[in-house]
Amino acid sequence: MPVEPPVVSPRTLPEAYALLAAEAYRPVAGGTDLLVQITGEMGEPPERVLDIWRLDELRGIRVESDALVIGALTTYGEIRRSPLVGEFLPAFAEAAATIGAVQIQNRGTIGGNAVNASPAGDMLPLLLACDARLVAGSAGGERVIGAADFWPAYRRTALAPNELLLRISIPLVPARTVRYRKIGTRRAQAISKVVMALAWESGDDSRAAWNNVHLALGSVAAVPIRAPRTEAVLENAPPTEATADRAASSLADEISPIDDVRSSADYRRAVAARVLHRLVRDEGHW
């Protein structure tokens, strides 16, 4: 049987903060990552666990002054079914639908995805591409961390040991389009080989040039990354075949994925370039 580390289940946020101020805990939300870690097959299990599942103030999805705010404990299933997500950021619902299968979607949370900090975290490129703001809380108050600063190194986050991730705020930018693609071995239950999120602003004309292009990828580096050189290629360019060719070739040069159990560096580089090419083609309707 797996190890069963001691666990505390606070009922309120102040109670959770007080526990975190006194000792180091590993938080558990939906448990889809942590309950695998307590088997001990993936490194050391945590010494002490803080069960935050009852902190209902960390649940729910709302629109708040030009941003969609998603509570850290919101599950993939809730994101998938949310009418607000469907209206304002459908790419988030598409991404949630690619994660695990229904059993995982009923338990896994967007906050857990961010804090687990896997380079393959399926929602993370979307957070980067949309300039999401991650709100952390502790007994000392709240602070906002930009997605670009949230994953400083492999499997690390910018959270201090006494902080919890409370919610994620995604700015709603008029005229912004967001697209999401995940490549895995199969459609369900697959850890990604490449994840891509692309956001840009443009007018109604599908041939118009793109502005403020944000391209983010997962599973191609030690952390989820933006691809600034390829963004520059796409910036102020219309979605034509020539643009797609240039962007795809730029992306293949820009990223440095590795060989591992799930895929090879060559495949990841080739498929990332191909997926980007196809995204541009779909938008340009050529």
Add this chain to the structure above:
Amino acid sequence: MTYRFVVNGDPVEVEVPGMRRLLDVLREDLSLTGTKEGCGEGECGACSVLLDGMVVDSCLVPVCQVEGSSVETVEGLADGAALNDLQTAFLETGGAQCGICTPGMLLAGEAFLASGASATDAAIREAIAGNLCRCTGYTKIVEAIALAAQRRSALQVE
């Protein structure tokens, strides 16, 4: 710690560590061995149960999070010796072979039927995408769920 919840309609109370997996509480502490352990890491769905009506992998749920909730396992489907309509459909179509995925398939099937979604082949396949059948008998399992869906909607019409 003491945790109280409901299993197949009956209140239960267990004195166990809070990080014990719901799977182990069901099998070891409550002797409900119908729920199977396959991979133990949320890949195979053999340990699927309904938690407050939603299908989950019981290997990924710590019992501290089950306090006050309602759990349904495969033992709760039949009424005594009388199998329910989904179990009967599995038998009729040949949806059970070696049997290890069957309890999880049944619970994933129950969650799908309860969702009221239209029982298309694609929708059923998505609903059991988190359940692996090592005998690869998926076609018969999909047929069983479709058959039960058809019978339940016929009952509703009457």
